Amino acid sequence: MLSMRETFLSTTEQILDADPDVAIVLADISAAQLAGAARRHPDRVINVGIREQLLVSTGAGLALAGLRPIVHTFPSFLVERGFEQIKLDFSHQELGGVLVSYGASYDMPTAGRTHQSPGDVALIDSLPSWTVHVPGHPLEARRLLLESIPGDGRVYLRLSAQENASPHLGVGFTRLRSGSRGVVVAVGPVLDRVLRAVSGLDVTVLYASTVRPFDGVGLRSAVLSAAPSVVMVEPYLAGTSAHWVSEALSDVPHRLRSLGVRRDVEVRSYGEIADHDLAHGLDAGSLGLSIREFLGE
Numbered sequence: 451m452l453s454m455r456e457t458f459l460s461t462t463e464q465i466l467d468a469d470p471d472v473a474i475v476l477a478d479i480s481a482a483q484l485a486g487a488a489r490r491h492p493d494r495v496i497n498v499g500i501r502e503q504l505l506v507s508t509g510a511g512l513a514l515a516g517l518r519p520i521v522h523t524f525p526s527f528l529v530e531r532g533f534e535q536i537k538l539d540f541s542h543q544e545l546g547g548v549l550v551s552y553g554a555s556y557d558m559p560t561a562g563r564t565h566q567s568p569g570d571v572a573l574i575d576s577l578p579s580w581t582v583h584v585p586g587h588p589l590e591a592r593r594l595l596l597e598s599i600p601g602d603g604r605v606y607l608r609l610s611a612q613e614n615a616s617p618h619l620g621v622g623f624t625r626l627r628s629g630s631r632g633v634v635v636a637v638g639p640v641l642d643r644v645l646r647a648v649s650g651l652d653v654t655v656l657y658a659s660t661v662r663p664f665d666g667v668g669l670r671s672a673v674l675s676a677a678p679s680v681v682m683v684e685p686y687l688a689g690t691s692a693h694w695v696s697e698a699l700s701d702v703p704h705r706l707r708s709l710g711v712r713r714d715v716e717v718r719s720y721g722e723i724a725d726h727d728l729a730h731g732l733d734a735g736s737l738g739l740s741i742r743e744f745l746g747e
Contacts, residue, residue: 452588453588454591458550458592458595459480462474466490466491466494469599472494473512474495474519475520475521476498476522478500479523479552503534505532510547513545514545518546519548520548522550525570529551529570536577541578546603546604547604548595551606553565553610556711556717559719560720568686568710571584582605584638584685587616588617589619608638608686611723612639618657623672624656625656629676631652631676635680644683649738666698670698673699678699678704679704679744680699681745683709710730
């Protein structure tokens, strides 16, 4: 099966061939893979080079011209470097577009800190009316991209090199297991590790590939049928969704443990993805210890 990134690129090429109102803006990243589409649609496949703020502003300009823009590069360049343009050109002007990143929090560890972006979802979360997709499987990525093209909404699609073995194509929180000791929420590509971590535990497991809008109704339903202890496992900055959990359970006494990329340390080593998972406690063994400790197991 194709990877998430390969699936995104092949699906985007199909969209460009089928829909004359869709354009894609690149900053060198993935330009070679879309060279064929660029030859067929030179006015709708635009490569601005390594000018990431211009990348975002060009996408907004295409939206002003009536096109549906896909804007694509690594998350540290797309969201962090281009955040002012996202805030002003898209959000402030109430323009729609589909921002697509690849690289997640640390998918390219040998590239160093410049290519790591655990805070991207938190940044997007500071702006109103954005839909945020964090797929855990290539088939989820394809479906979420296709669903993002119609309309004029603002969408952030976060692709990763880490993938689950199977897709889950439900909307909102999908309940994969039911239990009475608490609720464990897994977002995107951490699901398989979470399932290994809670093996033998009497807990409910929820899964989401779309985190904004946040499915507060689904979380609330799960908590009311189990113990009011929630573990939120996200593949980006720990605690990013904590305020949404609190809002959903504002009248329900509850406990929350947020697991994700650590806020208290910057990992300065290169290593492999698995080394960074371990450093942040996002490997299956560390997740199991954290969840069991929190639940008093």
